[in-house]
Amino acid sequence: MNAYIISIGDELLIGQTTNTNAVFIGEKLSEININIIKIVTVADDESSIMDEFKLGIEKSDLVMVTGGLGPTHDDVTRTCVVKFFDTELVENEEVLENIKMLFSKRNRELTEVNRAQALVPIISEPIKNTHGTAPGMWIEKNNKLFIVMPGVPYEMKAMMNNFILPKLSEMLKESGIAIKRSILQTTGIAESTLSERLGDLDKILDGAKLAFLPSIVGVKLRITVEAEDEEKAKNKLVEIEQKIRTKVGRFIYGTDEETLEEVVGRLLIERDMKISTAESCTGGLIASTLTNISGSSAYFERGIVCYSNASKVEILRVDEDTIAEHGAVSMEVAMQMADGVKSTSGSDIGIAVTGIMGPTGASTDKPVGLVYIGYCDEKVCTGKKFIFGNERLLNKQRTMQAALNMVRKQLLGISLDE
Numbered sequence: 001m002n003a004y005i006i007s008i009g010d011e012l013l014i015g016q017t018t019n020t021n022a023v024f025i026g027e028k029l030s031e032i033n034i035n036i037i038k039i040v041t042v043a044d045d046e047s048s049i050m051d052e053f054k055l056g057i058e059k060s061d062l063v064m065v066t067g068g069l070g071p072t073h074d075d076v077t078r079t080c081v082v083k084f085f086d087t088e089l090v091e092n093e094e095v096l097e098n099i100k101m102l103f104s105k106r107n108r109e110l111t112e113v114n115r116a117q118a119l120v121p122i123i124s125e126p127i128k129n130t131h132g133t134a135p136g137m138w139i140e141k142n143n144k145l146f147i148v149m150p151g152v153p154y155e156m157k158a159m160m161n162n163f164i165l166p167k168l169s170e171m172l173k174e175s176g177i178a179i180k181r182s183i184l185q186t187t188g189i190a191e192s193t194l195s196e197r198l199g200d201l202d203k204i205l206d207g208a209k210l211a212f213l214p215s216i217v218g219v220k221l222r223i224t225v226e227a228e229d230e231e232k233a234k235n236k237l238v239e240i241e242q243k244i245r246t247k248v249g250r251f252i253y254g255t256d257e258e259t260l261e262e263v264v265g266r267l268l269i270e271r272d273m274k275i276s277t278a279e280s281c282t283g284g285l286i287a288s289t290l291t292n293i294s295g296s297s298a299y300f301e302r303g304i305v306c307y308s309n310a311s312k313v314e315i316l317r318v319d320e321d322t323i324a325e326h327g328a329v330s331m332e333v334a335m336q337m338a339d340g341v342k343s344t345s346g347s348d349i350g351i352a353v354t355g356i357m358g359p360t361g362a363s364t365d366k367p368v369g370l371v372y373i374g375y376c377d378e379k380v381c382t383g384k385k386f387i388f389g390n391e392r393l394l395n396k397q398r399t400m401q402a403a404l405n406m407v408r409k410q411l412l413g414i415s416l417d418e
Contacts, residue, residue, distance in 0.1 A: 001034045001035065001061045001062055001172065002034075002035045002036075002037045002059070002060040002061050002062065003029050003034050003035065003036050003037065003060055003061070003062040003063070003064055004037060004038050004040075004055070004056035004059060004060035004062070004063045004064070005022050005025055005026060005036060005038070005039040005040070005064045006040055006041075006042065006049075006052050006053070006056060006063065006064065006065045006066075007019050007021055007022050007039070007040070007041045007042070007065075007066050007067055007151070008041075008042055008043075008044060008049060008065065008066065008067035008068040008077055008151065009041075009043075009044060009067040009068065009151055010043050010044050010074070012041050012067075013041055013042075013043055019041060020153055021066045021067075021151065021153055021156055022039045022041070022066075024153070024156070024157060024160070025064050025066070025156075025160065026039060028160055028165055029062075029064070029168075031181055032165065032168060032169050032172060032179065032181075033172065033179045033181075033224065033226070034062065034168070034172075037059060037060055038056075038059070038060075040052055044068055044074045044075070044076055045076075046076050046079070046080055046083075049068070049076065049077065049080045050080055050083065050084060053065075053080065053081075053084045053146075054084075056146075057144055057146070060144075061143075061144060061145065062144070062145040062146075062147070062168075063144070063145070063146045063147070064147050064149075065077065065146075065147065065148040065149065066148075066149045066150065066151050066156055067150070067151030068080075068151065069117075069134035069135075069136075069148065069149075069150045069151070070134060070150070070151075071113045071114055071116065071117055071133070071134075077148060078119075078120075078121070078137075078148075081121055081124075081137065081139075081146075081148060082121055085121065085123055085139065085141065085146075087121045087122055087123045088121070088122055089119040089120060089121060089122070090119065090120065090122045091118050091119055092118055092119075092120045092126050092135070093118075094126065094128075095117070095118040095120060095126050095128075095135045096115065096118035098128060098129065098133075098135075099114060099115065099117060099118055099133045102132070102133060103133075114133055117133045117134050117135070118135075120135055120137060121137060121139070123139055123141065124137040124138060124139045124148075125137075125138040125139075126138075127147075127149070127159050127163050127164065128159075128162075128163070129150065129155055129158070129159065130155075130158050130162065131152070131154055131155045131158050132150060132152060132155040134150045134155070136148055136149045136150065136159045136163075136164075138163075138164075138167075147164060149164075177226055177227075177228075178226070178227050178228065178229050178230045178232065178233040179224065179225070179226050179233065180224075180225045180227075180230075180233040180234055180236075180237045181222065181223065181224045181225070181237075182222075182223045182237055182241060182255060182256065183220050183221065183222050183223075183255060183256050183257070184220070184221040184223070184241065184244060184245075184252050184254075184255060185218060185220055185252065185253055185254040185255065185256075185258055185260075186218050186219050186220070186221060186248065186251040186252050186253070187217060187218035187219075187251065187253055187260060187401055187405050188218070188251055188402070188405050188418075189218075189219070189248070189251045190219075191212050191214045191219050194212070194219055194221075194248060194251070195212065197247050197248050198244065198247050198248060199247070204240060204243045204244065205223075205240060206236075206240075207226075208223060208224060208225045208226075208236065208237075208240055209223070209224040209225075210222070210223055210224075210240075211224075216394050216397055216398060217260075217397055217398060217401040218260075218401065221244065223237060223240055223241065223244075225237045225240065250409075250414050250415075250418050251418075253405070253408055259292075260401060260404045260405060260408065261289050261290055261292055261293055261404060262293055263408060264290070264404050264407050264408050264411075265290065265293045265295075265296055265299055267407075267408065267411045267412070268298075268299035268349075268411070269298055269299055271411065273299065273347075273348040273349060273411075274299050274300070274301045274345075274346075274347045274348050274349070275290070275299060275300060275301065275347055275348065275349040275350075275351060275407065276300075276301045276302045276303065276304070276341045276342060276345035276347040276349070276350055276351075277290070277302075277303040277304065277341065277350075277351050277352070277403075278303075278304050278306055278316055278337040278338060278340065278341035278350065278351070278352035278353075279303065279304070279305050279306070279352070279353055280305075280306055280307055280312070280328065280337070280352075280353060280354040280355070281329075281353055281354055281355040281356070281357050281371065281395075281396070281399060282353050282396050282399050282400055282403075283305055283307065283396070284303060284305045285396050285397075285399075285400045286303070286351065286353065286399075286400050286403050286404065287300070287303025287305075288303075289400055289404070290303075290404075291303075301345045301346070301347045302341075302345050302347075304316065304341055306337065309323050309328050312328065312333065312337060312340075315340070315344070316336070316337050316340030316341055316344065316352075317336075317340045317343070317344070318333055318336045318337055318340060319336060322336060327366070328354055329354050329355055329356055329366055329370060329371075329372065330354070330372060331372045331374075331383045331385060333354055333372070333374075334352050334353065334354050334372035334373060334374035334383050335352075335374040335376065335381055335382070335383045336374070337350075337352035337354065337374055338350040338351055338352035338374030338375055338376040338381065338383070339374070339376045339381055340352075342376045342377070348377055348378060349375070349376070349377045349407065349410075350374075350375070350376045350377075351373070351374070351375055351403050351406065351407055352373070352374040352375075353371060353372070353373050353374075353399050353403055354371070354372050354374075355369075355370055355371030355372060355386075355395070355399060356368055356369065356370050356371075357369075357392045357395045357396055357399075358390055358391070358392050358395065359390065359392060367387065368389075368390050368395075369386075369387050369388035369389050369390060369395055370385075370386075370387055371385070371386040371387070371388060371395070371398075371399050371402070372384070372385055372386075373386065373399070373402060373403050373406055375406050375407065375410060377410065380410070382416065384402075384406060384416050386398075386399070386402055
């Protein structure tokens with residue numbers, strides 16, 4: 001099945017709003033093996049919208065539209081749908097009740113403008129909006145699918161997850177092909193190196209597909225398997241995963257949408273250990289990331305931001321002579337910071353970072369992107385040097401990820417040299 005994605009809205013074209021909807025829809029459709037042939041953004045203009053509707057229907061099996069379903073004058077998508085399919089609007093009682101309920105919850109009076117949102121094309125199956133007033137539309141005509149959703153991201157995502165994706169998956173299942181997909185999350189290894197270590201992919205995949213999806217903090221490996229039935233597809237997927245883990249398993253920290261902070265948190269809970277952080281160059285980002293996880297109080301004791309040299313000495317007991325001899329950005333200081341936060345907090349683990357995020361503060365010996373990460377627990381106190389890029393905010397993200405990965409490796413007994 002081929003899909004054509006249309007995003008509608010002036011705000012998207014002028015850069016006022018980032019088009020996250022198209023990214024989300026494309027990703028979710030790809031996960032169920034629907035091929036995206038085009039993604040296009042158009043203005044709130046009837047002529048432009050109609051042109052894209054025509055192209056989408058001609059070139060694809062599935063057209064996905066977001067935006068322009070609101071109650072204001074510039075929301076013209078529903079009007080375009082009515083004209084394009086030569087149909088008419090009718091009031092849908094179920095949609096109207098949903099709108100009334102939402103207004104009642106918000107203690108607001110229902111207006112005629114909002115009541116009009118219960119008017120839907122007679123040829124469409126309304127898609128319930130659990131977070132707003134504008135219903136979606138599911139239209140099947142001439143062996144084509146035409147789906148329309150609001151442009152508000154959380155409203156669109158709810159429709160996709162609760163109704164559209166399950167229904168599309170069921171339709172694809174009836175086609176007689178079982179499709180299974182899995183994502184292996186890696187970090188600490190470049191895409192090119194990852195590819196080299198995997199070697200001959202044909203031997204690993206045996207007809208399956210593998211996509212490398214790099215980001216600033218790691219590379220996702222997306223495996224897609226097709227088979228005659230669910231069981232065969234599942235078994236083949238497990239077999240491929242095992243082959244990949246044999247070659248690059250130490251770089252794989254999770255599967256599907258797992259985050260590194262989730263994995264680290266789970267490992268700490270399993271070992272009944274607490275961790276504390278001491279951060280200079282990241283300004284608290286590691287602590288913030290660890291505490292993104294609900295229940296992190298079970299393993300996160302405290303986070304200290306020691307940006308100045310004085311704070312490193314006063315709070316973490318870093319030796320002044322060490323700073324004077326090696327500089328604040330050094331392996332020696334990073335390890336003393338880790339040991340200091342571990343000791344002062346009474347935690348099982350101390351993790352610390354110091355570095356030069358840029359664009360200023362560098363020297364010939366210490367370039368932008370230089371980072372030292374210190375790690376201390378009851379058995380070992382060690383550190384590792386990294387050199388990242390030239391972008392300050394990206395360097396902070398990479399440092400955070402590298403620090404959490406060091407914790408993961410130490411907890412699993414994996415060498416820091418890999």
